Amino acid sequence: xxTTSTExxxxxxxxxxxxxxxxWLQDRLPPRIPGEPFMDWERxxxxxxxxxxxxxxxxxxxxxxTLPVAYGGLGLDYHYEEAFYDEAEPYRLPWHxxxxxxVVIPTLLAHGNETLKQRYIPGILRGEEIWCQLLSExxxxxxxxxxxxxxxxxxxSWVLNGSxxxxxxxxxxxxGICLARTDPTVPKHAGLTMFAVNxxxxxxxxxxxxxxxxxxxxxxxxxxxxxxxxxxxxxEPNAGWTVVRSQLAAEHAGMARGWHQGLRVAAESAxxxxxxxxxxxxxxxxxxxxxxxxxxxxxAFVIDAVYKLTTRRVAVGVRNGALPHTAGSVASLMAAxxxxxxxxxxxxxxxxxxxxxxxxxxxxxxxxxxxCTHRIGGGTTETQANAVAERHLGxxxxxxxxxxxxxxxxxxxxxxxx
Amino acid sequence: xxxxxxxxxxxxxxxxxxxxxxxxxxxxMRQAVExxxxxxxxxxxxxxxxxxxxxxxxxxxxxIAEYAGGAIDAAIIAEELGRVVYPGPFLPNxxxxxxxxxxxxxxxxxxxxxxxxxxxxxxxxxxxSPGARGGAEPGSIRVNRTRHGYSLEGIAGSVxxxxxxxxxVVTALDEHGAxxxxxxxxxxxxxxxxxxxxxxxxxxxxQVQFHxxxxxxxxxxxxxxxxxxxxxxxxxxxxxxxxxxxxxxxDRALEFTLDYVKQRYxxxxxxxxxxxxxxxxxxxxxxxxxxxxxxxxxxRSVQEGAADAAAAASVAKAHSGKFATEIIRDCLHMHxxxxxxxxxxxxxxxxxxxxxxxxxxxxxxxYERLCRLAQA
Numbered sequence: 001x002x003t004t005s006t007e008x009x010x011x012x013x014x015x016x017x018x019x020x021x022x023x024w025l026q027d028r029l030p031p032r033i034p035g036e037p038f039m040d041w042e043r044x045x046x047x048x049x050x051x052x053x054x055x056x057x058x059x060x061x062x063x064x065x066t067l068p069v070a071y072g073g074l075g076l077d078y079h080y081e082e083a084f085y086d087e088a089e090p091y092r093l094p095w096h097x098x099x100x101x102x103v104v105i106p107t108l109l110a111h112g113n114e115t116l117k118q119r120y121i122p123g124i125l126r127g128e129e130i131w132c133q134l135l136s137e138x139x140x141x142x143x144x145x146x147x148x149x150x151x152x153x154x155x156x157s158w159v160l161n162g163s164x165x166x167x168x169x170x171x172x173x174x175x176g177i178c179l180a181r182t183d184p185t186v187p188k189h190a191g192l193t194m195f196a197v198n199x200x201x202x203x204x205x206x207x208x209x210x211x212x213x214x215x216x217x218x219x220x221x222x223x224x225x226x227x228x229x230x231x232x233x234x235x236e237p238n239a240g241w242t243v244v245r246s247q248l249a250a251e252h253a254g255m256a257r258g259w260h261q262g263l264r265v266a267a268e269s270a271x272x273x274x275x276x277x278x279x280x281x282x283x284x285x286x287x288x289x290x291x292x293x294x295x296x297x298x299x300a301f302v303i304d305a306v307y308k309l310t311t312r313r314v315a316v317g318v319r320n321g322a323l324p325h326t327a328g329s330v331a332s333l334m335a336a337x338x339x340x341x342x343x344x345x346x347x348x349x350x351x352x353x354x355x356x357x358x359x360x361x362x363x364x365x366x367x368x369x370x371x372c373t374h375r376i377g378g379g380t381t382e383t384q385a386n387a388v389a390e391r392h393l394g395x396x397x398x399x400x401x402x403x404x405x406x407x408x409x410x411x412x413x414x415x416x417x418x
Numbered sequence: 419x420x421x422x423x424x425x426x427x428x429x430x431x432x433x434x435x436x437x438x439x440x441x442x443x444x445x446x447m448r449q450a451v452e453x454x455x456x457x458x459x460x461x462x463x464x465x466x467x468x469x470x471x472x473x474x475x476x477x478x479x480x481x482i483a484e485y486a487g488g489a490i491d492a493a494i495i496a497e498e499l500g501r502v503v504y505p506g507p508f509l510p511n512x513x514x515x516x517x518x519x520x521x522x523x524x525x526x527x528x529x530x531x532x533x534x535x536x537x538x539x540x541x542x543x544x545x546x547s548p549g550a551r552g553g554a555e556p557g558s559i560r561v562n563r564t565r566h567g568y569s570l571e572g573i574a575g576s577v578x579x580x581x582x583x584x585x586x587v588v589t590a591l592d593e594h595g596a597x598x599x600x601x602x603x604x605x606x607x608x609x610x611x612x613x614x615x616x617x618x619x620x621x622x623x624x625q626v627q628f629h630x631x632x633x634x635x636x637x638x639x640x641x642x643x644x645x646x647x648x649x650x651x652x653x654x655x656x657x658x659x660x661x662x663x664x665x666x667x668x669d670r671a672l673e674f675t676l677d678y679v680k681q682r683y684x685x686x687x688x689x690x691x692x693x694x695x696x697x698x699x700x701x702x703x704x705x706x707x708x709x710x711x712x713x714x715x716x717x718r719s720v721q722e723g724a725a726d727a728a729a730a731a732s733v734a735k736a737h738s739g740k741f742a743t744e745i746i747r748d749c750l751h752m753h754x755x756x757x758x759x760x761x762x763x764x765x766x767x768x769x770x771x772x773x774x775x776x777x778x779x780x781x782x783x784x785y786e787r788l789c790r791l792a793q794a
Contacts, residue, residue: 270715271726272733274792282789291786298736298785301792305733306708313711322423333704382697389696393676393703396691 017076018083024060029053029091038095041169041217042208047130050094054127057094063125067105072122096169100124100131104177106250107194111235111243116196120175133247134164134178134197134221139412141166141376142383144179145188145241146402146410149223151180151195158182158195158233160226166377170206170219173199177247178228183238184408191407192240194247196232203227212368251378252328253318270312272305285353296349300342307338326392333384336375343367427487427494434498437468444763447505451619457505459537466537470495470508474516479531483519489655493662493717500666503766505620507540507579509659513652514541514587518601521640521648526601530585540582543656544626545589545649548575554732554779554787556649559628561590561598568600568638570608570631576777580611580624587639588628589649596643606631618773619766650728654720657731657778661713661738664774668706668742671767675699675749682754689752698748705741712737729791736784739775746771 012020030053040046057063058072065081067073074080105124108117123129137147149162160180167176176197183191199206203226209218235243278297287293314331317323347354347367354366375381389395402410423431441461450457466472473492475481492512499508515534518526518541533539547558552575559572570590580586586602586609602609608631616623640648676699679690689695716734719727746768750757757764775781 271724272715272719272730273726274729274788276792279789279792288793294789295782295785297792298782298788301729301788302733302736302785305729306712306737309711309715309733310704310708313707313714327707330704330707333700334708337701337704382693385697385700386693388700388703393699395676395680395696395699396688398691398693398696399687 014079014083017080018087021062021084021087024062025087025091028056028060029088029093031090032092036092039098039169039217041096041172042215044172047096047169047172049092050096051127051130053092054094054097054125056127058126064105064121067121067125068109071109071117072125094127096130096172097124097127099133099168100129102253103133103247103251104131104175106253107177107234107243107247110246111194112196113231113233115231116234120196129174130169130172132167132170132173132176132199134167134170134176136164136166138163138165138220142380144244145192146407147179147181147192149178149180150184151182151193151228153182153230153237156230157227158193158230160195160197160223160228163220163222165209165218165220167206167219167221168217170199170221171208175199177234179240179244181407182240185406186238187404188402188407188410189241191238192244193237194234194240194243195228196234197226197228201226201228249325252332253325270309272309274301275304281349285350287349293349296345300345303338303341303345307334310334324392326387329384329387329392332378333381333388336381336384340375423494427491430491431494431498433468434495435501437465438498438502438504441465442502442504442506444502444766447503447620447766448763450505457507457620462506463537465506465508466535471511471515471537472535474512474519475531475535476519476527479519479527480535481515481519481531487721489658489721490717492655493658493713496659496662497666497669497713500663500668500770501670503620503667503770507542507582509656509663510542510578510583511540512659513543513656514585516655517543517587517599517639517648517652520651521599521645522601523636525636526639530601533584539584540579541585541587542577542579542583543587543589543652544574544577544580544628546575546577548573548625550780551783552576552779553777554653554783556589556591556597559588559590561592561600563592563642564632567632567634568598568642570600570628570633572628574626574628576614577611577624577626579622580626581613581622586626587652589645592643594643597646597649598642599639599645599649600633600637601639602631602633602637606633608632616773618769620770621773651720651723654716654727654731657735658713658717658720660774660778661709661716661731661734664738664742664771665706665709665713667767667770667774668709668738668745671746671749671764671771672699672702672706674763675752679752695752699752702741702745702748705737706745709734709738709741729788732779732784732787732791735778736781736788740781742771743768743775 054063062084064073065076065084066078069075105121108121120129124131135144137149139148140146149160149164151158151160160178162180164178176199178195178197179192180195181191182193203224205222206219209216209220278300282288282293282297311331314323314327318325318327350366357365386398390397441464446458469482469486472481473486473488474483476483496508511534515531518530522530530539530541534541544559545556546552559570559574562569570588584604586604588600588602590598590600592598608629610627612625612627614623614625639645679695680688682689712734716730719730750764750768753762753764756762779787
């Protein structure tokens, strides 16, 4: 690397920047392969390639376009980022860094100390470190403030013990942000602390989880006296809930911008597309003239189009201020409901054909399509619905039985010791 | 409506809302219904002065079509009309004006458009078959060529404001299924209006019967046997306005239901604090947001004549119609006993929603239309 990103970008007009991006992308980035997943943590070669792509972006002066110069970013306004993603539409982008960019960097910028920001933000921009989130636990996921992983102060370090689960890509990540309990004698939201944890730490064991279909992007971690340096606390000790709140807001904003589509939908065409895949399905199943099957396909066209248009509406609206940022939760809820409905429609359409592995569906059957992920991951549908109801519609908050009492006096699952 | 609105569009929305709050609040419609009168003609004409129908009338004929945002502006107005369950015939007059402006001869345009723009005359549309499948395609009016012109035979179902109409835009099929359109005066010989008793109290609806209606060449709107594309454009515009109105109806009903569940107490809590209601309301807000997104997109596509306009219009109609009734039925339920009374406004909203879901092609008709579009 001969020139730093900042030196190139500092004086460039938007149009020059766009032209430089166009040329550079043509020369340096691989094209997007139709049908290739945005993320697949089990295919390590895909993860490794994304590290190289992120490294290339850094060297080309296109990493962290809107991030502060002090932490390796370009310090440009969002128009430059828009322009870059417009141009980058046909290319493979480093989507395995989505969590790092959508969640970790905003969280570090809001709450991290100088050491953390200087040490870790450039590491992400250079493609060296991929981050995960260590949040859910075997004892619960949606009730995030109820985590039981303990962190105790010993000298210059914190020592973590417990277990985390449903960590996306845990086995392939370098760092994780981890929520742990530092004071069990105060109410549950008050005794939490957020840590930056090295996933290669001694005492940290990572085991992949096998899901319904046999594969998985998720892991469970066991923390057995894992030492974390004192300066790796994000925010203040016992102020972890403040960090969680802005972290979740960042995550929702990321989803509103179209994370599910691969970090971005704004540049995608807004047109309603009637996917030929459904028409091919009707033909393959010999149902082209079947009235009921045509109704199902018609509905599938509608739910797919409405989901796409709503995601886009929310993304644009949140960005230009026409919609409150809470509208992001509406898009998350719709992602879950649309998946569930589509799977039900397809199962009904396929009938007995849908219960066997089919070569035209990559060896998958229909009935298990995405039936779990969006309903449970990232907070269950019920917590999403609460978020919409309380934050977006202003309905009264759900009363809670354990918000005001010390955490160690709460009622817990009957099969666990106090 | 859309999240990307210009200052002009925002002003149009504000002006329309203020006008309707003052001149056509829901109470005024209730009074009209209870006294058995039709919609207030003076409010309709005042609305026309705001440009309601002139949006589709070219400048040369007393309109503002060249400067207005067409389907997008009209959808903004339609959504506001929905919020007060406005009774007047906005949609049929807009679409008829659009049809005549686009396909009419100079004689037809001069005779009809200035009068429609000023509200001196009204027009409506006849094309739908009266059966369960009607509303999204022409079907039940047959045209035959005669020695001196044409002859119409058949029945059009669900014609809005037929009793008030001075002109009818009629879409008919010949023996080969080719589509033609005609512009008829209300007193054409053989044309009979049979009023229906609609569930939507704010709307007059009728079947229109055509029995050996003899027409000259000058009644033809566009080319004989080649009006399918112009009919499709009119249908798309109608679907956008109809769906935009449905969105306004749903938006307002959900709004006052949210107010109600925040204030109504049971078991010592506002009923809106129970998850059994909150989760349903969250889903309703989500589907309504979907309807807004679909309608806003359809309005833009139809206005621009985009390649996806036909599909976008059907997506907007199917989604907004289906969820309007689902949402407002549940809103009524959440009001409990008071929601069942004549005094409460919610039945006026439910009536409009149920009616709108069925008219202009019920949801199954649009699912089928989308399949056909995908296979084309």
